[in-house]
Amino acid sequence: MKKIAIIGSGISGLTCAYLLDKTHQITVFEKNDYVGGHTATVDIEHQGQTYAIDTGFIVFNDRTYPYFNRLLERLGIAGQDTEMSFSVHNAQTGFEYNGHGINALFAQRRNLFSLKFWRLIGEILKFNRLCKRDFYAGNINPDANLGHFLRQHQFSDFFCQHYILPMGAAIWSTSLSDMKQFELKFFIQFFYHHGLLNISDRPQWKVVPKGSRSYVEAILAALTKPVQTSVDIGSVSRIEDGVLIHFDNGQSQRFDEVIFACHSDEALGLLADPSLDESRILSSIPYSPNEVVLHTDVSVLPDRKLAWASWNYHLDDSQFRPASVTYNMNILQNIQSDTTFCVTLNQGDKIDPTQVLRRFVYHHPVLNEVSVAAQQERSLICGKRACHFVGAYWYSGFHEDGVRSALDVTRRFGQSL
Numbered sequence: 001m002k003k004i005a006i007i008g009s010g011i012s013g014l015t016c017a018y019l020l021d022k023t024h025q026i027t028v029f030e031k032n033d034y035v036g037g038h039t040a041t042v043d044i045e046h047q048g049q050t051y052a053i054d055t056g057f058i059v060f061n062d063r064t065y066p067y068f069n070r071l072l073e074r075l076g077i078a079g080q081d082t083e084m085s086f087s088v089h090n091a092q093t094g095f096e097y098n099g100h101g102i103n104a105l106f107a108q109r110r111n112l113f114s115l116k117f118w119r120l121i122g123e124i125l126k127f128n129r130l131c132k133r134d135f136y137a138g139n140i141n142p143d144a145n146l147g148h149f150l151r152q153h154q155f156s157d158f159f160c161q162h163y164i165l166p167m168g169a170a171i172w173s174t175s176l177s178d179m180k181q182f183e184l185k186f187f188i189q190f191f192y193h194h195g196l197l198n199i200s201d202r203p204q205w206k207v208v209p210k211g212s213r214s215y216v217e218a219i220l221a222a223l224t225k226p227v228q229t230s231v232d233i234g235s236v237s238r239i240e241d242g243v244l245i246h247f248d249n250g251q252s253q254r255f256d257e258v259i260f261a262c263h264s265d266e267a268l269g270l271l272a273d274p275s276l277d278e279s280r281i282l283s284s285i286p287y288s289p290n291e292v293v294l295h296t297d298v299s300v301l302p303d304r305k306l307a308w309a310s311w312n313y314h315l316d317d318s319q320f321r322p323a324s325v326t327y328n329m330n331i332l333q334n335i336q337s338d339t340t341f342c343v344t345l346n347q348g349d350k351i352d353p354t355q356v357l358r359r360f361v362y363h364h365p366v367l368n369e370v371s372v373a374a375q376q377e378r379s380l381i382c383g384k385r386a387c388h389f390v391g392a393y394w395y396s397g398f399h400e401d402g403v404r405s406a407l408d409v410t411r412r413f414g415q416s417l
Contacts (some may be wrong), residue, residue: 001025002025002257003027003256003257004024004027004255004257004413005243005257005259006027006029007259007260007261007262008028008037009036009037009227009261010036010037010038010039010175010261010262010391011037011038011039012390012392012402012403012405013028013030014216014219015293015403015407016390017140017223018071018222019406019407020415021223021415022409023413023415024413026223027232027253027255027346029223030034030228030229031232031233032229032230033229034229036056036057036212036213036216036231038362038399039054039056039213040057040360041055041211042053042358042414044294044357044358047339051335052210052211053339053341053343054211054329054333054343055292055294055358056292056320056330056360057399058212058329058332058343059206060079060205060206060400061203061205061206062206064193064203065205065399065400066291067400067403067404068399068400069245070304072208072215074417075215076218077218078207078209079356080208080209080334082205082331082334083202083310083371084310084337085098085309085311086098086167086309086312086313087104087129087307087311087312087313088311088313089302089303089307089314090162091315092316092317095111096303096307097111097307098302098307098309099309104306107302107306108409109306112118117245119159120159123155125163127153127155127159127163127367128154128199130196131188131191135188135192136190139190140184140185141184141185144180145369146164146168146181146183146187147181148184154339158364159197159271161315166313167313168187170311170325172323172364172397173322173323173325174288175320175322175368176319176320176321176364177319177320178366178368181348181369182368182369183368185321186372198291204242207334217245227368231247233246235272236260236270236387238386239254239271242257242386243255243257246272247320257387257388258386258387260387260388260389260390260391261388263365264389264393265283265287277377277381278381281377281380281381284371285375286365286371287363287364287365289361289363289367290322290345290361290363290364291322291348291361292344292358292362293341293343293348293360294343294359295341295344295354296355297351299342300351301328301342308331309328312326313326314326314347320403321346322346324346325344325346326342326343327342327344329342338359358375364397365391365393365397371393383412388412390409391405392406404411
């Protein structure tokens with residue numbers, strides 16, 4: 001039995017703790033005063049009713065989240081079906097559409113008579129066809145990015161700005177400009193496996209009933225001892241037979257192994273003596289902050305209610321602004337209320353302050369050609385010198401990837417789902 005420290009209580013850290021707890025002496029440290037990381041369900045009292053609303057991790061599906069689904073099964077939790085729809089609203093031109101069905105697609109009725117809109121639909125079909133062709137043929141240029149692909153096949157600026165770039169920006173919480181730098185192979189593989197290149201035959205998306213914190217609570221109930229919250233760790237140093245964790249209060253604790261279940265930049269910042277490989281690889285996967293607001297101001301949704309979708313992208317004149325997307329939580333979590341609850345990224349200045357319920361800042365990995373290349377070198381640092389690194393940043397940046405990266409480590413200790 002080994003004495004193992006886990007730094008971070010997001011999905012990766014909790015998965016490690018859940019699987020290793022019965023065979024090893026596990027201690028989980030969390031710097032925040034709550035457990036769960038991006039799994040952040042908020043209780044809202046509104047007009048005499050209480051609602052549990054997710055503000056970080058929200059959705060998963062039955063096809064591309066196999067490990068997370070297996071974890072939920074082990075915890076005795078069944079997902080609840082939801083609708084995944086996507087809309088775009090251009091604040092400058094008033095153009096908008098919702099891709100969920102013909103009626104919503106033409107929510108703005110004048111689009112029925114717009115050649116530009118019909119060309120947009122044609123280019124969506126063309127993009128899907130070309131991506132699937134290259135995927136099946138294994139003929140994706142490893143040195144190309146998404147912007148190169150769009151230029152090569154002469155996709156219009158209208159298609160780029162009103163479909164593929166905002167959709168990608170919404171998925172990875174990044175800017176339209178940064179989306180052009182996404183490694184093409186990474187992008188096409190993700191869109192193919194998630195059914196985003198299909199008009200039909202898409203995965204069934206789900207939410208965790210009663211809020212995503214339900215699975216966190218189930219894991220905590222299964223652990224031998226509680227997660228230590230509000231812990232300030234100063235550094236982690238390697239010693240001959242393990243590691244020393246040094247706390248800001250001057251105390252230190254020795255462990256046989258440590259699992260860094262925090263962000264890549266945080267892990268690097270904690271290492272007292274990082275190797276050249278650790279410094280190079282971890283610094284190549286940066287994180288970017290995203291402002292998140294839970295509110296009831298529907299002015300950030302499309303003008304037409306028929307165009308309201310689960311995910312609603314708000315376009316303005318900036319290519320460099322972080323993703324400006326609003327999640328309609330009534331649709332996603334099937335909230336029955338006359339009030340529409342919204343979770344909005346990076347548009348806090350556009351929201352009526354009197355309708356703001358909570359504000360947060362979440363950080364997401366920046367996935368580009370440099371960071372994707374760094375992901376391939378994980379074996380150079382993970383499992384070396386009693387240190388392991390887990391997190392969604394090693395793959396596509398989502399909850400499934402957090403579980404997957406955790407399993408990469410727990411298998412070294414003989415545990416898996």
